[in-house]
Amino acid sequence: MCRSCGAIVGAGQTQCGVCGASTTAQPATDPGRRSPDKETIRFARAVLNRPYKFTIAFLVLNLFVFMLMWSSSRLSSQALLLSFPDPVLTAYGAQLNRLIRAPSYQWWRVITSMFVHIDLLHIGMNMFSLLIIGPFVEKLYGSAKFVVFWVASGIAGSVAMYLTLRPALARGVLGSFIFRSMDVPAAGASGALFGLIGVLFVFGIKYRRELPEGFKRVFGTGLLPIIFINLFIGFLGRSFIGNAAHLGGLFAGAALAVFIDYRRPGARAGINVAWRVMQVLALGLIALGAYKVVRNFNRTPQQVQVQVQGQPAPPATSNDIFRNYVSAMNRVQEKVNEVIHNNDLSNLEPVTQQALQAPAPDARAEELRNSSVDILSKLAASAAAASPAPDNSAEQLPKVDQKLVAEWDQWHKDYEAWLKGFVKTHTAAP
Numbered sequence: 001m002c003r004s005c006g007a008i009v010g011a012g013q014t015q016c017g018v019c020g021a022s023t024t025a026q027p028a029t030d031p032g033r034r035s036p037d038k039e040t041i042r043f044a045r046a047v048l049n050r051p052y053k054f055t056i057a058f059l060v061l062n063l064f065v066f067m068l069m070w071s072s073s074r075l076s077s078q079a080l081l082l083s084f085p086d087p088v089l090t091a092y093g094a095q096l097n098r099l100i101r102a103p104s105y106q107w108w109r110v111i112t113s114m115f116v117h118i119d120l121l122h123i124g125m126n127m128f129s130l131l132i133i134g135p136f137v138e139k140l141y142g143s144a145k146f147v148v149f150w151v152a153s154g155i156a157g158s159v160a161m162y163l164t165l166r167p168a169l170a171r172g173v174l175g176s177f178i179f180r181s182m183d184v185p186a187a188g189a190s191g192a193l194f195g196l197i198g199v200l201f202v203f204g205i206k207y208r209r210e211l212p213e214g215f216k217r218v219f220g221t222g223l224l225p226i227i228f229i230n231l232f233i234g235f236l237g238r239s240f241i242g243n244a245a246h247l248g249g250l251f252a253g254a255a256l257a258v259f260i261d262y263r264r265p266g267a268r269a270g271i272n273v274a275w276r277v278m279q280v281l282a283l284g285l286i287a288l289g290a291y292k293v294v295r296n297f298n299r300t301p302q303q304v305q306v307q308v309q310g311q312p313a314p315p316a317t318s319n320d321i322f323r324n325y326v327s328a329m330n331r332v333q334e335k336v337n338e339v340i341h342n343n344d345l346s347n348l349e350p351v352t353q354q355a356l357q358a359p360a361p362d363a364r365a366e367e368l369r370n371s372s373v374d375i376l377s378k379l380a381a382s383a384a385a386a387s388p389a390p391d392n393s394a395e396q397l398p399k400v401d402q403k404l405v406a407e408w409d410q411w412h413k414d415y416e417a418w419l420k421g422f423v424k425t426h427t428a429a430p
Contacts, residue, residue, distance in 0.1 A: 161191075378404050
């Protein structure tokens with residue numbers, strides 16, 4: 001920590017990035033060193049001495065949820081280091097498009113997913129970033145605005161992830177960077193963190209004329225290398241990193257910062273009532289999401305836990321059967337879309353086996369399941385045998401039999417009709 005302004009200084013750095021003061025024991029009078037900017041030190045002390053209690057609160061909340069998830073995974077080191085099982089991620093509020101839309105309508109997952117993390121490395125990186133970035137935003141703008149920034153950016157990132165599940169567009173370099181081809185559990189605070197980066201980026205540009213030199217170097221265009229490095233990392237790991245959430249949070253935070261003023265040094269600690277109300281509403285959304293997770297947590301943590309040492313799984317309820325069936329049918333539909341639009345014939349056998357092994361809630365569901373597998377098989381054979389189009393360019397793929405596509409469209413209508421009828425008859429209103 002810098003002795004002059006109190007800013008956090010990275011290990012091995014010999015000079016504070018904010019005020020320019022030396023962090024070594026060497027006297028400041030050394031002619032070989034640039035003397036610290038006094039105006040920057042005054043500004044930094046006035047801002048950085050402010051509290052950042054909600055940064056710590058969000059950090060503790062994320063760690064608390066992570067420990068609960070690890071407990072539900074039976075404290076497995078494999079789950080901790082590689083990934084929590086999908087049932088655990090889903091039970092604690094990870095984002096799944098098929099659960100957000102009909103018939104489940106679990107919209108609250110766009111909120112709760114920002115407090116769920118996949119593994120130890122995931123939460124370690126995100127919480128370290130929160131501890132570095134969060135205090136700056138909360139000290140500059142105050143706790144009320146910080147909470148609004150965090151929640152709004154996190155939701156924006158989740159919405160971006162929801163909208164970019166487009167198997168037909170998840171092709172090529174740019175398409176695979178932004179769009180997703182599979183509806184798998186998505187989670188993490190990255191969208192909210194990128195929102196905070198967007199806030200500081202706009203802050204540095206918006207107030208560049210009144211900021212001391214030290215702050216000009218840290219914020220605004222000084223953040224571009226960090227943004228580009230993170231996006232490049234996202235590009236390299238685009239098969240498992242939610243870049244849409246990063247971009248959605250970044251743009252949301254930047255857009256909010258364009259219109260929102262910060263607490264200047266010497267300003268009174270009082271805050272507009274409207275911001276206090278918005279803070280309460282944002283915290284209320286988090287509380288509502290937590291309530292929904294608990295209410296949806298139909299099984300106890302022992303039932304959610306992964307099986308260890310051959311222990312039998314708990315008996316499935318009718319609710320479990322319905323959800324497993326719908327999940328299997330969703331995967332079949334995703335695979336069919338990949339075959340039709342991308343001629344993607346990978347993972348056919350696992351998807352087919354999952355569908356056939358999922359118990360059907362009733363006779364009509366069993367009939368629809370069998371016909372969906374049959375159509376998928378025919379479409380795969382048609383795609384494999386299709387001749388390339390006359391204009392065989394990289395953007396033009398061979399087309400499957402359009403009669404099978406029409407047959408699939410009719411199946412989809414029949415399935416939606418059964419689904420609506422079953423939900424209306426067998427499930428209670430949410």
